[in-house]
């Protein structure tokens with residue numbers, strides 16, 4: 475305390491300016507903290523398309539950070555879950571109300587709330603220095619600049635540098651399959667695929683013996699537009715691939731090895747053709763047509779990550795840096811939101827004692843991460859390896 479009545483403002487440095495970092499940055503401010511976010515990328519991240527099932531914790535972060543949720547469209551509703559047979563007939567249809575949003579809608583909304591002044595781009599964390607005397611932490615970036623904080627939050631995703639530096643044995647493992655993904659503008663959906671979107675459906679298809687699981691739904695389009703005619707169809711097609719096949723897929727059209735994620739426009743032509751050819755082999759006519767209408771399919775390897783601790787001194791991990799649940803849980807983004815909400819709550823409850831706050835925060839986060847890991851790997855292995 476600087477005097478008896480005014481508490482000193484604490485300073486947090488958040489590494490990673492994607493959804494986990496932005497949820498945390500915005501939530502920490504609600505607990506009275508000063509926050510700076512440091513993002514490795516030099517540009518805005520909002521070109522990362524893709525659908526996200528809207529979960530209550532994300533809406534809760536919006537609500538708590540002052541987003542006017544009554545007056546913005548948060549996504550596109552689906553009213554049914556429909557599973558298709560390979561021959562194009564309906565296998566099963568049941569009511570299931572759900573809202574699909576997009577990565578971009580959440581990112582732009584949270585970034586606007588956080589503002590520009592304390593969001594630093596082109597800052598690649600390379601080293602961490604902990605100061606045992608003050609318990610503060612220094613982040614050292616690739617350009618030689620430094621930032622000092624009372625708390626460092628590693629929200630730097632599945633390849634986290636914070637985790638590599640302080641949790642060196644915890645690394646993601648490949649689950650044996652990848653997600654091919656694609657986005658098709660609503661106006662360009664081919665006639666044969668229109669039945670996938672006409673009935674407010676969250677649609678899927680899976681093969682009996684595993685190896686292929688497809689799903690698709692509408693998400694907001696350009697500029698977060700949720701109006702009919704301006705949305706995007708988002709499809710995700712899980713396919714098994716051994717290590718050698720994955721390495722080949724992840725070698726892009728300029729010969730660069732991409733590791734575990736190949737972005738739009740970077741997949742080699744031979745693999746684009748193979749995705750189209752395999753669509754003929756495995757999918758019903760409607761999904762087949764949707765895949766072939768996708769000019770630039772992209773892909774992400776499915777990986778698992780769990781950790782036993784999320785707190786080391788005054789450095790913490792959250793979001794994908796700590797646990798990567800399989801996407802079948804539809805919970806990665808909401809887990810990051812939950813981590814952030816709970817962190818702010820814990821800090822509010824122990825305003826003068828960061829150690830006590832972190833000790834109170836950690837167990838529930840570990841529990842959630844481990845539950846999602848079990849649920850996601852159980853579902854994914856069943857779908858992909860047993861059918």
Ligand SMILES: Cc1cc2nc3c(=O)[nH]c(=O)nc-3n(C[C@H](O)[C@H](O)[C@H](O)COP(=O)(O)OP(=O)(O)OC[C@H]3O[C@@H](n4cnc5c(N)ncnc54)[C@H](O)[C@@H]3O)c2cc1C
Nearest residue numbers: 490492493494513514524525598599630631635793794806
């Ligand atoms: C390309 C991409 C597309 C995705 N699409 C979807 C989707 O469609 N649906 C869905 O549910 N989820 C998707 N996700 C995952 C989802 O965004 C995350 O599960 C969720 O947002 C929580 O992620 P995160 O912020 O913890 O990590 P990430 O989203 O991985 O973000 C980590 C951030 O940290 C930055 N960073 C990494 N290393 C450093 C460093 N050394 N210094 C500074 N910054 C660093 C990265 O550039 C990145 O911006 C996607 C993730 C990525 C990366």
